[in-house]
Amino acid sequence: MLLGVVLSLYHFFLYIQDDFDYTVCCKGMYMEYRETVSFVLNGIERKLETKRAWTLLYVLREVYQLTGTKYGCGTGDCGACRVLIDNVAVNACSVPIHKVDGKTVLTIEGVAGDPQLSIIQQAFVEAHAIQCGFCTPGMVISAAGLLLHISEPTEKEIREALKDNLCRCTGYVHIIEAVKLASNKMKEVEDGH
Amino acid sequence: MGIDNSHDTVGCSPYNRESWDKVTGNTQYIDDLRFKGMLHAALLLSPHAHARIKSIDVSDALALDGVHAVIHCFTTPNILYNSAIRFYSDIDPSEMPCTERVFDQEVKFVGDRVAAVAAESEETARTAVKLIHVEYELLPSVYSLDEAVADAAVQATPFGISKTNLCGGWVAYGNQDEASVLQTIKQSPLQSVSTFRTSRVHHGYLEPVAHVAHYTPSKKLTLWTSSQSVFSFRDVLAQLVGLPQNAVRIIKTVSGGAFGGKLEVMHEPVVALLSMQTMRPVKIRLNRKEVFSSTRTRHEAIITLSSGYASNGRLIAQHVYSLLNTGAYAGSGPNTVGAQSGKTFVQYDAEAMYYRGACFYTNTPIAGAMRGYGCPQLMVAREVHMDGIARKLGIDPVQFRLQNLLLPDAKNCMGKPTHQALGRVCLEEGAKQFCWEERRKQAIAKSSGTTRYGIGVGTAVHGSGWYSVYQDMTSVTMMMNNDGSLQILTGIHDLGTGAKTVLAQIAAQTLHIPLDTIEVIEVDTAVSPLDLGAQASRSTYVGGNCVLECAQQIKEQLLEEASLMVGIDEQQFALGDGDVIEMVSGKRISFASIIDSAQKGLHGKQRQIAAVHSYASHTSVYSYSAVFAEVAIDVESGAIKVMEILCVHNSGTIINPAQCEGQVHGGVQMGLGYALSEEMEIDLETGRIKNPSFKGYHMFRSHQMPKISVTFIQGAEPSGPYGAKGIGECATDGVAGAVVNAVAHALGGVSIDHIPVHATYVKELLTQNYRVQ
Missing domain, CATH: 3.30.365.10 (Aldehyde oxidase/xanthine dehydrogenase, molybdopterin binding domain)
Structure with a gap:
């Protein structure tokens, strides 16, 4: 608990310093340590022996080779590394791995296997919401985080839900349309059409 | 049948x-590529804006467990190159001055390469970088464009022409000689002169710059990079590493956004040399701070327009005087000036026109290609200038432009055919769709309390190809x-x-x-x-x-x-x-x-x-746009909210309308940032970037975006494939002008002289000029 508070504080300090690191949160604060973290990753139970205060992003990309989650800035400002932790969209670059102990993590690779959430991916393709695609996994995750909580969001709610995800290609127009389309499609499925 | x-x-x-x-x-961008035995590289970037390296001690770095190689200016080829070449023979010093080295003993901006490490992990490489000890001899430096162009300015680099900071040379031409054009302006019934400044912005692609190089015992080098021009990269790389071009293979990976920012060779030579030294695959992936400081940016500009015109609103003559900041190296600087110059003559009609422009070295990050390539600077400066003339004459800005935009199937002042110059059609159609006249009046009428509304327009033009x-x-x-x-x-x-x-x-x-x-x-x-x-x-x-x-x-x-x-x-x-x-x-x-x-x-x-x-390609065809904007300004905070954007484009036949719309939407996002929020702020004491993060560098986010409508004025271009012309750059060229003109309208017709128009600038404008209409 205390560790968590200290980490969070230090984490915040680093955050405002723009000095995050891809590999580890809390650089310089901890020497090597060992901790076992258990979590469910894309439906599979994982037990990981962490040697450092690794970021969740580092673990996903380098330990599990789930490279669909992108490194865009490392400072929690672009959303390219978004994943769902217990159905809430968060930036994996800003989460120390021990924070996911006992939690459920879903990455873009896991979305395809979810019949409900994969509807979002279909909608992104159909709405021409994908250009370079680097922000796409994070956008899909943010959309999933929204639609899991608000099934029929207003445009304003969609814009708010995506505001932590930067995109430089699309002006967000087709992405917002994709989220609306996904919401409609999910509703149709729910209504049994 | x-x-x-x-x-x-x-x-x-x-x-x-x-x-x-x-x-x-599933898409594998460079950073997602995994190779057996791959090493990770990290760069030591210069903390000084201008210095000579006296010595480098890498013993501590090399002693670190997991470090395989350290390279720097004393261990790498001393070959001058230009990172922006297109053709192999592009070595004309006025167009493509060779000013870069893989590592230079003289560092010229904060973020210039000093050394590089290859190690077993990124973390080890970054730790090792901190163990490199460098002795610098500090040199005088110059950061601002104003200072760089001044007489007896500090020389930012040894490459300036005649001991100035001039890079390449002046681009100067028109349909008459310069003195005649200036004389025509002087003799016109009315004259306007205005100077406009545009800021240095970054491409802001989401995928950080990354490269992987692999040199094998068969003496072949393979390089994966998110390049926009692999053949010219090969030409540069082969020369730098001393291999024939057949032994250098460049593979373009899926691009995570580029916008011109990956058109020029960046750190590819570094990973190539590290791989040749270690015989292992070597990857580098910059962090975002490094992306801001040591890649490429848009050229900062100071543009002065002088126009002579008649009281009925007919443009008689125009002179453009443009100064660009190329940063520490030449790169595509002179070419950007050249590309900008061409746009002078293909938008408006006048009896006499002249362009004079050049770029200048400063001890700041390297400027390079960016969507628009010199055009957004000219378009925003010119469209604000044109609105100023319309205001002076009391003529509606749309009507004023309709009087002066080039006609299709005619000739411009240079005697060149205008082909399908449908800029006027874009403007007319847009004015109709946007209910221009009504909304222009309504904006003033509905401004009350602390909110002021404004409606603005901007036009733009861009080529389709180099010819x-x-x-x-x-x-x-x-x-x-x-x-x-x-x-x-x-x-x-x-x-x-x-x-x-x-x-x-x-x-x-x-x-x-x-x-x-x-x-x-x-x-x-x-x-x-x-x-x-x-x-x-x-x-x-x-x-x-x-x-x-x-x-x-x-x-x-x-x-x-x-x-x-x-x-x-x-x-x-x-x-x-x-x-x-x-x-x-x-x-x-x-x-x-x-x-x-x-x-x-x-x-x-x-x-x-x-x-x-x-x-x-032997036909020079242009795409056209007219952009309409509505803004709402809170006079207490100075905050500007863009309410609506309408873009009307002529790009010939649209091959894929949804994708083409997507290009325009993205161009709007980039143009809005250019107009209102994006600026790489350089500390004028140290030359450092003050805001090298997405937290400090403000790109428009989803909740800040206005409603965007897009209309295409179709009309097959005879020389285009199924009648198509280009869209990519024209999508962003006209946006800033429209937005700035809308802000000026909202504030009662103030003269805006720079972008981005921050809230603080709005408040300044309010105290200086505000008058209720």
Whole structure:
């Protein structure tokens, strides 16, 4: 608990310093340590022996080779590394791995296997919401985080839900349309059409 | 008989061919590539804006466990190059000055390369970088463009012409000599002069710059990079590492956004040299702070426009005087000036026009290609200037522009044909759709309390390819597979824009075959035919024309073989719905059987149905836009909210409307940031960037974006593939002008002289000039 508070504080300090690191949160604060973290990753139970205060992003990309989650800035400002932790969209670059102990993590690779959430991916393709695609996994995750909580969001709610995800290609127009389309499609499925 | 061409797709919006891999996280960008034994590199970047390296001690770094190599200026080739070359022979010192080295003993900006480490992990490499000890001798430096152009300015680099900071040389020409043009302005009934400053902005691509190099014992170097121009990268790399071009293979990976920012060689030579030293694959991936400080930016500009005009609003003469900040190295600086100069003459009509411009060195991050390539600077400065004239004359800004925009099928002041110059049509259509006159009045009427509304317009123009400023060409290889499907090898670089999808559509339309039987294989110097890179909005126009003509050759080969098979004249055949059809009888012959016949030589010469085609672009055509904007300004905070944007574009026939719209939407996002929020702030004491993060560098986010409407004024360009012209750059060129003019309108007709228009500037404008209308 205390560790968590200290980490969070230090984490915040680093955050405002723009000095995050891809590999580890809390650089310089901890020497090597060992901790076992258990979590469910894309439906599979994982037990990981962490040697450092690794970021969740580092673990996903380098330990599990789930490279669909992108490194865009490392400072929690672009959303390219978004994943769902217990159905809430968060930036994996800003989460120390021990924070996911006992939690459920879903990455873009896991979305395809979810019949409900994969509807979002279909909608992104159909709405021409994908250009370079680097922000796409994070956008899909943010959309999933929204639609899991608000099934029929207003445009304003969609814009708010995506505001932590930067995109430089699309002006967000087709992405917002994709989220609306996904919401409609999910509703149709729910209504049994 | 009627031929079913159900596979015709030009004008339809098939999905981007890369979508499914991207949306499922399967696409491998460079940072996702994994190689056995791969090392990770990190850079030591200069903390000083200008210094000479006296010594470098790498012993501590090398002693660190896991470090394999450290390289710097005393251990690497001392070869001068230009990172922005296009043709191999681009060495004209006035256009492509060679000013860069892989590592230079004289560092010229905060973020310049000092040394690089290759280690077992990124973390180790970054730790080792901190253990490199460098002794610097500090040199005087210059950061601002104003200081750099001043007499007796500090020299930012040794490369300035005649001990100034001038890079390359002046670009100066017009339809009359400069003195005559200035004289015509002076003798005009009315004159206006205004100076406008545009800021240094970053491309802000989401994928950080990354490269992987692998040199093997067979003395071959392979390099994966998110490049926009692999062939020129190969030319530079081969020279720097001392290998023949056949031994250097550059593979373009899927681009995570580029916008011009990956057009110039960046840290590729570093990983190449590290791999050659360690014989291991070496990867570098910059962090975001490094992306801001040591990649490329847009050129900061100071542009002065002088115009002479009649009281009825007719422009008589215009003079453009443009100064660009190229940063510490030449790169594409002189070329950007050249490209900017051309836009002077293809937007408005006047009796006399002259452009004079140059770029200057400073000890700041390197400027380079960025979507628009000199054009957004000129367009915003000029559109604000034109609004100033309209205001002075009391003429409506739309009417004023309609009086002066170039006419189609005419000649501009330089005597060049204007082709389909539909800028006026864009403007008229936009004014109608936006209810310009009404809303312009309403904006003033509805401004009350602390909110002021404003409506503005801006026009823009952009070319499709390099011609006639430079030579332009591309090549395509097409091969029919045995089942009648098609492989297209192209050098056209898809940056996520959907260029591959558009090229496939053009091939499908020409051969009447289904889109999903066409494979477009992207750029790899080992397999792709030559191309000059994703730049100049040339992919659809130049690449599309090449694909079209190459597909026609394939069609001729198919018809010829069919004719031999059936024994009747090939004129009697047509392509339709994936088959060759004998028109009289309606008999169908499958591509597969024709290909089989050709390969076995059953009826004629034994051969493969394949073609290699080079297309040289010899027509200079332009795309046009008119952008309309509404803004709301809170006078207490100075905050500007963009309420609505309408973009009307003429890019000829639109091959893929949904993708094309997407280009415009993205261009708007970039243009809004340029106008209102984006600026790389350089500390004028140290030369450091004050805001090298997405937290400090403000790109528009989803909740800040206005409603955007897009209209295309179609009209086939005769020289374009199925009538198409370019879109990529024109999408962003006109946005800032419209927004700034809307802000000026909201504030009662103030003169705005720089971007971005921050809230603090709005408050300044309010105290200086505000008057209620």
